[in-house]
Structure formats: structure tokens, C-alpha cells
Amino acid sequence: MTERILIVDDEKLIRWSLQKNLVHAGYEVLEAVDGQQALEMIEDEGADLMLLDVRMPRMSGLEVLAHTVEHHPEIPVVLMTAFSSVEGAVDAMKRGAFDYLMKPFNHDEVLLVVRKALHATRLQRELALLQQQQRSEFGTDNLIGKSAKVREVCQLINKIAVSTATTVLVLGESGTGKDLTAKAIHYSSNRAAQPFVNITCSALPEQLLESELMGHEKGSFTGARERKRGLFEVADGGTVFLDEIGDMGVGLQAKLLRILEEKTFRRVGGTKDLHVDVRIVAATNRNLEQAVREGNFREDLYYRLMVIPVEIPPLRxxxxxxxxxxxxxxxxxxxxxxxxxxxxxxxxxxxxxxxxxxxxxxxxxxxxxxxxxxxxxxxxxxxxxxxxxxxxxxxxxxxxxxxxxxxxxxxxxxxxxxxxxxxxxxxxxxxxxxxxxxxxxxxxxxxxxxxxxxxxxxxxxx
Ligand SMILES: Nc1ncnc2c1ncn2[C@@H]1O[C@H](COP(=O)(O)OP(=O)(O)OP(=O)(O)O)[C@@H](O)[C@H]1O
Ligand SMILES: [Mg+2]
Structure with missing residues (x-):
């Protein structure tokens, strides 16, 4: 599909040279002589990108930018300005422009910025589509069941998803759908655009698990040749699914509790407190209460996790x-x-x-x-x-x-x-x-x- 670029500039010569250049590069081009016409064209014909002059009579480029950002956020705007002020350019980006071009510009420069902007929006569109697919693929609609118990679980998941709760414990026997539930919580929430990472606590020895979750500094242990970001950092803004939490070592449990309560942690070998915003969904098929009694699970962590339990009933x-x-x-x-x-x-x-x-x-x-x-x-x-x-x-x-x-x-x-x-x-x-x-x-x-x-x-x- 040919991409359509809207050029908005009151100077005929600039429009003409841009148009020639872009058509030559294979784009479809629309031209507007002022802001008003530009906005009308967007409404009538749409565009994949706008090249927008800042200084124009009547409506300024910045006004057109503001309107476009508000009503057509899907259209990237590249501002064109004759005034090479860095502040002005930074300001334009803050107002939502994708990029800017300093006049006079050469053709290659224009093509480069145009390609970059179109590519970025294509990616953004694909990502949005993917997220929408994931939402429907992993949302509660995928939890099949009409029993009152399953319906209750689905309602609870949907409530949790839109809440600010940062800790959820999913309980249920093996194979009841705990993984599915954790994903549904994430993909139905407003964190869905951020990462969902999952790790099985029983799969790694405690020290490795710690480094996997918290990351480590260079040289913090043999083999730590580079600094590594942990899953909590990677998932910032999203969800960390800690599967089989009942198998987590007691030492690491204390560090996890700190993350839950203070939202801070340190990389292994690190001295700096790092702050993250993650929702932690933990799951287990073990009887945690019993683990607490036997001294294998911290009581304080247990109560912290039990604030919002989601219990999935066995199939029988x-x-x-x-x-x-x-x-x-x-x-x-x-x-x-x-x-x-x-x-x-x-x-x-x-x-x-x-x-x-x-x-x-x-x-x-x-x-x-x-x-x-x-x-x-x-x-x-x-x-x-x-x-x-x-x-x-x-x-x-x-x-x-x-x-x-x-x-x-x-x-x-x-x-x-x-x-x-x-x-x-x-x-x-x-x-x-x-x-x-x-x-x-x-x-x-x-x-x-x-x-x-x-x-x-x-x-x-x-
Ligand atoms: N309500 C459901 N509707 C549709 N499929 C389900 C449902 N519950 C579970 N499943 C399917 O059953 C399988 C097991 O589910 P899942 O892996 O979520 O269980 P689990 O509780 O995490 O098990 P484990 O304790 O072994 O980790 C998966 O293939 C999942 O898609
Ligand atoms: Mg599982």
C-alpha cells in the first residue's frame, strides 16, 4: 500500500520540491497551503504522515500539531522549522511531534526522517494489534467453564485486572489453570502493553533465582562477567508471574517481601536501591499454610500474598x-x-x-x-x-x-x-x-x- 504524506507549508516552492522528492521515492503526496486546509484534508482523505511547517499565516504549525495529536494520534507529525533553536525542537517533541527538520534541508535528510517515522508508526500499529490479539487470546474468555465457581474466578480476575492491587496469589491443584489465570490477569489489565514475565521458582537453585529476578552487578560472583538486569527490572510497569512460589528459598522470600512492601530491591552485588512498579502474581499448588507451620515459608510473606487470593477449584x-x-x-x-x-x-x-x-x-x-x-x-x-x-x-x-x-x-x-x-x-x-x-x-x-x-x-x- 502506498503511504500518503501530507505536506503543509504556505511556501509554494518548498511544497513543490518536497512533493517531487517524495513522489519520486514512491509516496503519495497531498498538499495543503495552510493549517485549516491541512485539518480538512486529514478529515477527508487521511494521511500516514504529516510534514508541517511551523510558521504559517493564520493557524500556526503548533496549533495544527496540537489538534492532530489530540484527534489523530496515529498520524506522526514532522515539524519543519527555519529557526535552528534546539529548545524549539525539544519543545515540539514534547508537544507530540515525532521529529523535526531544520530548513533548509536536503532531500536525503527528508527521506530518512520520513522513513523512520513511517516505520515507527507501522511498528506501533503492529504492536497495538498484537496486544489486542493477546488480550483476546489470554483474557478471561479463554477460561472455559460455566460453573458458578469458574464464573466467580473470572469475575475476580477482571476486578483484580483493573485494580491497583500489586500482589495476587493464585491457588489450585496441578493443572487447574493457574498459568492461564496469571496471564488473564495481566492481559486484561492496563499493564498489558508492558511485559509479562514468568519464572518457575522450583526450577533454579536459590542464588541463581535471585540473580534471575533481581539481576546482578558485574563481578558480583564467579561468572558474572557483565551487569545483568533482572526480571523485575525487565517487567517494570508489567507483571511478574512467580510460579511455584512455595518452593522459593526462605532467604529470597525476605527480599521478595521487601519488593512487595517497598517496591525496591538491589541487584546481587549491588549497593543501590532500585525502584520498580510491577504486579506480582504468585502461584502454588502447595499448602502454604502448612509450609508456614513447618517453617519453610515466611509467615509475613504468606499474609502479604494472601491479601488477594484467587482459588481455582479442582475439576471434580x-x-x-x-x-x-x-x-x-x-x-x-x-x-x-x-x-x-x-x-x-x-x-x-x-x-x-x-x-x-x-x-x-x-x-x-x-x-x-x-x-x-x-x-x-x-x-x-x-x-x-x-x-x-x-x-x-x-x-x-x-x-x-x-x-x-x-x-x-x-x-x-x-x-x-x-x-x-x-x-x-x-x-x-x-x-x-x-x-x-x-x-x-x-x-x-x-x-x-x-x-x-x-x-x-x-x-x-x-
Ligand atoms: N478453564 C480452562 N479453560 C480452558 N483451558 C484450561 C482451563 N483451565 C486449564 N486449562 C488448560 O489446562 C492446561 C493446564 O493449565 P495450567 O497450565 O494453567 O495449569 P496450572 O494450574 O498452572 O498447572 P501446574 O500446577 O501444573 O502449573 C493448559 O493447557 C490450559 O490451557
Ligand atoms: Mg502452572
């Missing part, structure tokens, strides 16, 4: 989220593996709903992923689930009955599955006929909407 306490998560993962892996799986058979779904999921959502994801890699079925069945899940169901396999059959008194060798299949097919057809309208589909089947939804959930269609 929110069974109603299971079908939703399964559908979510099936959709994802259908795309990833190019498959056409539609759902789970009701047996498989029952089995998933009754299993305890010690590895929580991660385990569920892995189970679906594995089944979809191995199978090309429309409906994944019991046999496609790992043995650990199936075990309670296996005694009845082959009986043709569905779900728990311990109360069943008669045997229907082959019809059980067929009945289920027919039911599923009828539900599917009813929904197809009514283009997904659940009330009308329920009407067609002569059942209540609630029963329809129950069946849809059972068949993994919801």
Missing part, C-alpha cells in the same frame, strides 16, 4: 464444566490435527463426568488429545479413553448397557448402544432442522428444553 468440584471443556478441546484438536470429531458417546461422557481428574484440566486435555491423535471417529467412545478412566466401567463392557448398570436387572445385549445412537441422531437432526434453536428442537422431539439440553450435554453437543 465443577463437573458441569467437563462437557464444555471437552467440546473446547475437541474443537481445538479438530483444527490442529485436521479431524472431524463431533463429541463423545454418552458412555464416554458419563465416564469422564464420574472420573476424579487428579490432574485436572490438563489431564482432561491430554486424554482428549491422545484419543484424537489415535482415532478418526466422529464420536469418541469408552474404549478410546485411558484405562484409568475406564476401569470402573469395564466390568460392564459388552453388556450393551449404558453407564452404571449395577442396578440393571435385565440385559439387552446389543440394543443399548443402538438406542443411544438413535437418540443422539434424533437430537442432532432436530437441531439441524431448527438451525440450532433449542426451544424449537425440543418441541419437535416433544421433550422439555431442559431435557434437550441435558441430552445435548450428554452427547457432548454443548
Amino acid at each position: 468440584e465443577r463437573i458441569e464444566d467437563i462437557p464444555l471443556l471437552i467440546t473446547h478441546f475437541i474443537d481445538r484438536f479438530n483444527v490442529e490435527f485436521n479431524k472431524k470429531t463431533l463429541g463423545l458417546t454418552s458412555d464416554a461422557m458419563d465416564c469422564c463426568e464420574q472420573y476424579g481428574w487428579p490432574g485436572n484440566v490438563r489431564e482432561l486435555r491430554n486424554v482428549i488429545e491422545r484419543a484424537m491423535i489415535l482415532e478418526n471417529k466422529e464420536y469418541l467412545d469408552l474404549e478410546d479413553l485411558p484405562h484409568a478412566l475406564r476401569a470402573p466401567f469395564e466390568g460392564i463392557e459388552g453388556s450393551g448397557l449404558i453407564g452404571r448398570t449395577d442396578t440393571a436387572v435385565f440385559q439387552l445385549p446389543d440394543c443399548g448402544y443402538a438406542l443411544q445412537d438413535m437418540e443422539r441422531e434424533m437430537v442432532r437432526q432436530a437441531l439441524e432442522k431448527t438451525e440450532g434453536n433449542q426451544s424449537r428442537a425440543a418441541g419437535l422431539l416433544d421433550i422439555s428444553r431442559d431435557s434437550l439440553r441435558y441430552k445435548m450435554r450428554k452427547f457432548g453437543m454443548l
